[in-house]
Amino acid sequence: IQHSEPDRNLPWPQDRTVVMGILNVTPDSFHDGGRYERIKDAVARAEAMIDAGADVIDVGGESTRPGADPVEIEEELDRVVPVVEELADLEVPISVDTRRPEVARAVIDAGADVLNDVEGLQDPEMRRVAAETGVPVVLMHSIEAPVDPENEIHYDDVVEETIRELGDRLLAAEKAGVDREQVIIDPGIGFGKTAREGFELLDRLAEFEALGCPLLFGHSHKSMFGLTGEQAGAAPNSTIAATAIAARNGADIIRVHDVAENVAAVNVADAAADPEGFEP
Numbered sequence: 001i002q003h004s005e006p007d008r009n010l011p012w013p014q015d016r017t018v019v020m021g022i023l024n025v026t027p028d029s030f031h032d033g034g035r036y037e038r039i040k041d042a043v044a045r046a047e048a049m050i051d052a053g054a055d056v057i058d059v060g061g062e063s064t065r066p067g068a069d070p071v072e073i074e075e076e077l078d079r080v081v082p083v084v085e086e087l088a089d090l091e092v093p094i095s096v097d098t099r100r101p102e103v104a105r106a107v108i109d110a111g112a113d114v115l116n117d118v119e120g121l122q123d124p125e126m127r128r129v130a131a132e133t134g135v136p137v138v139l140m141h142s143i144e145a146p147v148d149p150e151n152e153i154h155y156d157d158v159v160e161e162t163i164r165e166l167g168d169r170l171l172a173a174e175k176a177g178v179d180r181e182q183v184i185i186d187p188g189i190g191f192g193k194t195a196r197e198g199f200e201l202l203d204r205l206a207e208f209e210a211l212g213c214p215l216l217f218g219h220s221h222k223s224m225f226g227l228t229g230e231q232a233g234a235a236p237n238s239t240i241a242a243t244a245i246a247a248r249n250g251a252d253i254i255r256v257h258d259v260a261e262n263v264a265a266v267n268v269a270d271a272a273a274d275p276e277g278f279e280p
């Protein structure tokens with residue numbers, strides 16, 4: 001499977017699988033230190049991920065784990081804006097994972113290059129931000145985020161239904177003035193989907209090409225790997241194996257915690273996809 005035609009003005013290479021490093025700036029992702037310590041630590045971790053081969057850094061101030069507590073807007077701003085300001089000077093683009101238009105506007109003003117919306121631009125105000133700023137936006141499929149674990153969502157064909165619902169979101173975004181060229185789609189692994197549905201999506205990723213947008217796959221350390229003998233938050237080996245399969249099945253961007261290991265996995269997939277043309 002080749003990558004989507006390299007004709008979009010996205011801020012990363014389009015002739016190979018791109019690795020997005022996850023930078024959580026939630027308090028539980030730091031040992032207790034002051035605010036300044038946290039910002040310094042976040043920048044150091046971003047730099048380490050860049051050194052390990054990350055093509056883009058995804059900054060998130062609010063956990064989207066199932067059942068996570070929502071964070072006040074002021075708190076989310078206080079967590080992400082200072083970090084984005086520091087990272088804006090680094091040589092790789094910065095993505096921000098937020099569901100809030102206020103935060104989206106603030107981080108774009110602070111230098112963020114990409115919006116990562118786990119709610120798939122369901123908020124009309126988020127569509128307006130994307131349309132007005134023209135920044136690339138990740139449109140992730142999720143019935144709700146964070147998902148209420150009690151909310152039993154059932155799919156007949158998770159791939160078909162996810163593609164159809166993403167298509168509807170894409171149309172709504174285009175109606176609001178968002179250019180299809182700025183949209184990256186994402187099946188939303190684990191958001192209201194079972195482990196087996198996660199593997200079904202992984203296996204049939206190529207079907208998402210129908211939407212004509214680059215595809216982001218975010219499986220790192222997720223609960224689907226309970227099926228493969230690891231567990232949520234501690235699934236490094238399954239994550240790396242799934243990265244290679246996802247890249248080979250057409251994922252254009254892989255969103256991961258452990259950058260070096262997953263860079264190797266995408267390189268293996270890209271080399272297998274084009275043994276003559278692959279360049280290390």
Ligand SMILES: Cn1cnc2c(O)nc(N)nc21
Nearest residue numbers: 064097138140186188189218
């Ligand atoms: C923030 N976040 C957590 N999981 C994610 C996924 O699978 N995709 C995207 N785009 N963001 C995610």
